[in-house]
Amino acid sequence: MSAKTVLIVDDEASIREMIAVALEMADYRVLEADSAQTAHAMVVDHQPDLLLLDWMMPGTSGIELARRLKRDETTAELPIILLTAKSEEDNKIQGLEAGADDYITKPFSPRELVARLKAVLRRTTPRGVEEAVEVEGLVLDPASHRVSAHGSAVEIGPTEYRLLQFFMTHQERAYTRSQLLDQVWGGNVYVEERTVDVHIRRLRKALGDTHQHLIQTVRGTGYRFSAKG
Amino acid sequence: MSAKTVLIVDDEASIREMIAVALEMADYRVLEADSAQTAHAMVVDHQPDLLLLDWMMPGTSGIELARRLKRDETTAELPIILLTAKSEEDNKIQGLEAGADDYITKPFSPRELVARLKAVLRRTTPRGVEEAVEVEGLVLDPASHRVSAHGSAVEIGPTEYRLLQFFMTHQERAYTRSQLLDQVWGGNVYVEERTVDVHIRRLRKALGDTHQHLIQTVRGTGYRFSAKG
DNA sequence: TGCTAATGTGACAGAGTTGTGACAGCAACC
DNA sequence: GGTTGCTGTCACAACTCTGTCACATTAGCA
Numbered sequence: 001m002s003a004k005t006v007l008i009v010d011d012e013a014s015i016r017e018m019i020a021v022a023l024e025m026a027d028y029r030v031l032e033a034d035s036a037q038t039a040h041a042m043v044v045d046h047q048p049d050l051l052l053l054d055w056m057m058p059g060t061s062g063i064e065l066a067r068r069l070k071r072d073e074t075t076a077e078l079p080i081i082l083l084t085a086k087s088e089e090d091n092k093i094q095g096l097e098a099g100a101d102d103y104i105t106k107p108f109s110p111r112e113l114v115a116r117l118k119a120v121l122r123r124t125t126p127r128g129v130e131e132a133v134e135v136e137g138l139v140l141d142p143a144s145h146r147v148s149a150h151g152s153a154v155e156i157g158p159t160e161y162r163l164l165q166f167f168m169t170h171q172e173r174a175y176t177r178s179q180l181l182d183q184v185w186g187g188n189v190y191v192e193e194r195t196v197d198v199h200i201r202r203l204r205k206a207l208g209d210t211h212q213h214l215i216q217t218v219r220g221t222g223y224r225f226s227a228k229g
Numbered sequence: 230m231s232a233k234t235v236l237i238v239d240d241e242a243s244i245r246e247m248i249a250v251a252l253e254m255a256d257y258r259v260l261e262a263d264s265a266q267t268a269h270a271m272v273v274d275h276q277p278d279l280l281l282l283d284w285m286m287p288g289t290s291g292i293e294l295a296r297r298l299k300r301d302e303t304t305a306e307l308p309i310i311l312l313t314a315k316s317e318e319d320n321k322i323q324g325l326e327a328g329a330d331d332y333i334t335k336p337f338s339p340r341e342l343v344a345r346l347k348a349v350l351r352r353t354t355p356r357g358v359e360e361a362v363e364v365e366g367l368v369l370d371p372a373s374h375r376v377s378a379h380g381s382a383v384e385i386g387p388t389e390y391r392l393l394q395f396f397m398t399h400q401e402r403a404y405t406r407s408q409l410l411d412q413v414w415g416g417n418v419y420v421e422e423r424t425v426d427v428h429i430r431r432l433r434k435a436l437g438d439t440h441q442h443l444i445q446t447v448r449g450t451g452y453r454f455s456a457k458g
Numbered sequence: 459t460g461c462t463a464a465t466g467t468g469a470c471a472g473a474g475t476t477g478t479g480a481c482a483g484c485a486a487c488c
Numbered sequence: 489g490g491t492t493g494c495t496g497t498c499a500c501a502a503c504t505c506t507g508t509c510a511c512a513t514t515a516g517c518a
Contacts, residue, residue: 119410144403144455157448157506158505159505159506191507192507194465195508197466198467198506198507199506200466217464388494423496423497426476428495429476433477446477
């Protein structure tokens with residue numbers, strides 16, 4: 001699962017900082033904006049997955065921005081969490097009616113923030129339809145998260161699973177180690193290219209004699225998954 | 230579809246009367262109660278399909294009753310619509326948090342009432358036909374709210390029950406902790422993901438050696454319920 | 459054939475995930 | 489008020505996976 005991007009909008013830099021630290025620790029990508037105007041532009045440009053929006057800000061207020069975003073087709077799906085000060089509690093309703101998906105009352109703990117953020121993302125991100133793939137009796141089923149060869153289970157670790165899934169959905173094409181690291185490990189990890197070899201090895205071993213020929217070495221380049229010789 | 234039964238709870242007889250007339254014209258069966266206490270008893274005795282509940286009542290308040298009903302396993306499914314006076318608007322949130330499915334602000338038109346009532350019923354009724362599920366001698370029976378393994382009772386708490394029920398009606402599919410929180414705990418809770426692990430553990434323990442293999446760990450992902458290896 | 463670079467392979471320590479028992483807070487029920 | 493049962497969280501234990509290395513083997517080429 002790739003990292004979600006969160007846009008923090010607050011005019012106080014110290015609060016943004018505090019939130020940013022908490023979110024980065026929880027493995028989110030963070031963007032910041034200090035006014036509703038710049039925020040709107042950033043939403044359009046960077047398409048964040050979630051908006052953390054301060055209610056009270058100079059100029060266009062947070063709620064105003066929320067309302068505008070929810071009205072616009074292209075941004076209506078973007079989940080929004082409002083930050084409100086304790087004394088403004090009555091405004092919750094206005095906030096929710098403006099289309100906010102949740103609100104958090106200051107002061108809040110970083111943990112609470114991350115928890116609610118997760119909850120919002122959880123219920124707003126739709127699940128993709130995942131279909132099983134099959135090649136020569138080798139079946140990978142994303143729904144049950146299982147791999148089987150001619151009916152009997154194939155035991156592989158998470159990385160080998162992702163690797164196999166990538167291969168089975170991208171057959172007949174050679175990938176360099178570096179491309180595989182990008183696609184299977186995720187873009188921003190630093191690992192030796194030879195590590196790919198080791199996982200290829202593990203995957204081949206798990207597939208056994210009947211299926212390991214599907215994973216082919218392309219000398220000087222990388223690997224390829226193919227049913228043809 | 231047979232006529233739905235609606236229980237009206239309000240201390241003012243005139244309001245009950247007005248609502249009852251509207252509902253009967255729209256082909257609902259109507260029950261009435263004038264206090265939270267009698268209402269509770271009637272819910273248990275008559276199992277209405279929906280509860281129309283006044284917020285302000287002498288004695289136990291409506292919200293108190295709502296909260297209690299939603300907490301109790303046997304009545305948690307019962308949809309509740311809260312009636313609130315205009316001036317109490319701030320309480321909407323408390324109401325929704327207590328588990329109400331909708332609220333209507335007095336004064337309201339009979340037509341509006343019926344419309345919202347239909348809407349609530351529409352989205353809450355498809356709580357599938359409640360049939361017992363059985364896997365390898367493990368039986369979960371929603372009607373009696375009981376679990377048994379090869380005939381002998383399995384004692385589990387409410388959360389473990391819901392978890393098992395979800396699993397048994399969604400077999401052969403891997404779920405992340407996050408998805409389980411959504412499905413079993415409900416979308417709006419802020420609970421640590423590892424809490425799922427603990428309940429899985431409790432459930433496994435309760436199932437005992439004969440059946441705990443049904444709940445499988447999917448490393449790096451979450452859990453799966455499956456009769457196959 | 460012999461040389462060289464690329465790939466295969468087994469082992470291992472550290473990192474990461476999951477299992478487990480204990481505990482405190484809470485609500486329900488005496 | 490005390491008791492009981494349930495829940496969520498924590499800290500630590502147990503376990504699995506991962507990335508890297510060193511060395512073995514192979515393919516390609518002169």
